[in-house]
Structure formats: C-alpha cells, structure tokens
Amino acid sequence: MHPILDWLHDSWLGHIMRDVPWLFPTCEGLHFVGMALLLGTIGIIDLRILGFAKGLPIGPLHRLLPLAFFGFALNVATGIAFVCSDPDSYWIVPAFRFKLLLILLAGANAIWFWVSILKHVDEWGPDVDASRLAKVISAASLLFWTGVVTAGRFIAFAGTGTL
Amino acid sequence: MLEALQNTAFSQWLLVSEYGYPILLTLHSLGLAMLVGVLIVIDLRVLGFVRSIPLLPMKRLMMIVWIAFAVNATSGTMLFAADAVKFASSPTFLLKLSSIAVGVVLAALLSKSTLATNSTYEREVAPGAARITLQSPIVAKSLAALSIVIWIAAIGLGRYMAYE
Numbered sequence: 001m002h003p004i005l006d007w008l009h010d011s012w013l014g015h016i017m018r019d020v021p022w023l024f025p026t027c028e029g030l031h032f033v034g035m036a037l038l039l040g041t042i043g044i045i046d047l048r049i050l051g052f053a054k055g056l057p058i059g060p061l062h063r064l065l066p067l068a069f070f071g072f073a074l075n076v077a078t079g080i081a082f083v084c085s086d087p088d089s090y091w092i093v094p095a096f097r098f099k100l101l102l103i104l105l106a107g108a109n110a111i112w113f114w115v116s117i118l119k120h121v122d123e124w125g126p127d128v129d130a131s132r133l134a135k136v137i138s139a140a141s142l143l144f145w146t147g148v149v150t151a152g153r154f155i156a157f158a159g160t161g162t163l
Numbered sequence: 164m165l166e167a168l169q170n171t172a173f174s175q176w177l178l179v180s181e182y183g184y185p186i187l188l189t190l191h192s193l194g195l196a197m198l199v200g201v202l203i204v205i206d207l208r209v210l211g212f213v214r215s216i217p218l219l220p221m222k223r224l225m226m227i228v229w230i231a232f233a234v235n236a237t238s239g240t241m242l243f244a245a246d247a248v249k250f251a252s253s254p255t256f257l258l259k260l261s262s263i264a265v266g267v268v269l270a271a272l273l274s275k276s277t278l279a280t281n282s283t284y285e286r287e288v289a290p291g292a293a294r295i296t297l298q299s300p301i302v303a304k305s306l307a308a309l310s311i312v313i314w315i316a317a318i319g320l321g322r323y324m325a326y327e
Contacts, residue, residue, distance in 0.1 A: 029319040029323070035200075044204060058215070
C-alpha cells in the first residue's frame with residue numbers, strides 16, 4: 001500500500017489504537033460528542049440566518065463558534081486515531097473519501113462565510129433578516145455537514161467487513 | 164413478545180436490506196447531533212456562558228430539540244426492533260434509556276421554567292423575595308450541568324452497545 005498509509009499504521013497512535021481495547025470505543029464516544037457540539041452550534045447559527053428563531057440576534061450567536069471549533073478539533077483528533085488503527089481499510093472505502101471531500105467543501109464554505117458575512121453579523125439583531133448571500137452559505141453549510149455525518153455512518157457498511 | 168417483534172417482516176427486512184440499517188443509523192446520528200448539541204448550547208447559556216445571547220428567545224430552539232428527539236425515538240424503536248431480544252437484556256441499553264428519560268425530564272423542566280416567558284431567572288428580585296424555584300440560579304444551573312453530563316453519558320452508552 002501507499003507509504004503514507006504504512007507510516008500511519010506503524011505510528012505510535014496506530015499501535016495504541018490496536019493494542020488498548022477500550023481506546024477505540026472511547027474515541028468513538030468522543031467523536032459523537034464532538035459531532036453534536038459541531039452540528040448543534042453550526043445548526044443553530046445556520047437556522048437562525050435562514051429565518052428560524054428570529055428573536056435571537058445573530059451577532060452574539062457567533063460567540064458560540066469556539067464550541068464548534070472545539071467539537072471539530074475533537075473529531076479531527078479522534079478521526080485521525082481511527083484511520084491510524086487500520087489505514088488501508090479506511091482509504092479503500094468510497095464513503096470515507098467522500099466524507100473527506102465533504103469536510104473540505106464544508107471548510108471552504110465556512111471560510112467564505114468568514115470572509116463575506118462575519119463583518120455583517122452585528123447588523124442582524126432580533127427580528128432582522130440576514131442577507132441573501134448569508135442564507136445561501138448557511139443552507140450549503142447545513143447540506144455539507146449533514147452529508148459529512150451520512151458519509152461517516154456509511155463507512156462501516158462498505159461491505160469490506162474490516163471496519 | 165420481543166422475539167415476535169424481531170421476527171416481524173420489518174425487522175427481518177431491516178437486517179438484510181442494503182440501505183435500511185445505515186439510513187436509520189444516519190437519522191439516529193443526525194438526531195443525536197441536533198438534540199444533544201442544541202441542548203448543550205442552551206445548558207451552557209443557563210450556566211452563564213455567552214451571556215450576550217438573550218436567554219428567553221432560546222426557548223424557540225427547544226423546537227429543534229423536540230423534533231430531533233422524535234426522530235431518534237422513532238429511528239431508535241426501529242433499530243431496537245431489529246434485535247429486540249439482545250437489546251432488552253443489555254444493561255448498557257437499559258442504562259442508556261434511563262439516562263435519556265432523566266435528560267428529557269431535565270430538558271422539559273428547563274424549557275417550561277427557566278426559559279418561560281415569565282421567567283425571573285435573570286431578573287432582579289427584591290431581597291427576601293427570592294425563593295428556591297427552578298428559576299433560582301443555583302437550581303437552574305445544577306439542572307443544566309446535570310443535563311450536559313447525562314446526555315454525554317447517553318452518547319457513550321449508545322456507542323458502547325456496539326461492543327457488547
């Protein structure tokens with residue numbers, strides 16, 4: 001297989017993920033908690049921008065973003081640990097590659113939000129509509145993150161029987 | 164009865180179909196994310212984080228929580244039906260259900276009291292008038308903290324079920 005996959009497999013992380021029995025399930029639990037923090041936070045902001053719960057001002061909602069970053073960091077860390085446990089088995093699964101692609105798209109979308117929308121969020125107080133562009137980006141964000149979760153769940157059902 | 168449940172045509176189909184099981188698991192995961200994620204944000208706000216977000220309008224977010232709960236109760240019942248005998252005898256599963264029951268009661272209490280339109284939770288109360296109710300900071304904050312712990316436990320127990 002690819003040398004990078006071999007290197008991940010033989011890393012200390014790969015070894016402990018395979019050798020310590022409780023580690024993999026614990027990381028899975030953390031991966032789901034991270035998912036909830038990420039999607040819950042982003043979901044609230046996106047749905048408010050799209051017009052739900054308009055009593056909430058959009059500016060202060062943005063202060064929740066560190067919680068989303070924390071969830072994302074937790075999931076990158078545990079996600080890398082899963083892959084190191086058995087890199088070849090993950091890499092050959094189309095759902096896994098598709099999940100990585102969707103994470104990149106969600107990230108690019110978030111950067112677009114950062115660059116074009118963030119400076120306006122304090123203008124959108126209670127009962128104020130967000131801009132059309134903000135709504136487009138938020139709808140895309142919901143779509144991408146839903147896709148990430150869906151692709152993630154399908155990884156174990158690729159039929160290889162190894163994950 | 165549990166055996167009859169897992170022998171129904173639906174349960175049998177779920178086990179052999181290519182997409183039935185992963186689609187239900189996906190719905191269960193998305194429901195989990197919105198249910199627990201949104202509740203933790205509300206709990207953290209009650210605990211005093213991000214005070215710039217007005218508390219009472221957050222009650223509207225409870226609608227997301229209840230919809231997500233309905234999605235997960237439904238998908239969870241279907242997943243249970245596929246392997247009813249195993250799940251019903253699993254201590255982890257029963258503990259997960261108990262955590263969820265407590266978590267739902269806590270969410271309903273916070274929603275109906277702390278986030279109620281007439282909530283005095285963050286209003287100035289005349290000295291001596293303060294009583295220990297669900298709107299008193301110490302009670303509301305304890306419930307919010309317990310809620311976070313209990314939902315993370317429910318997630319952990321749910322994941323652990325796959326390893327029994």
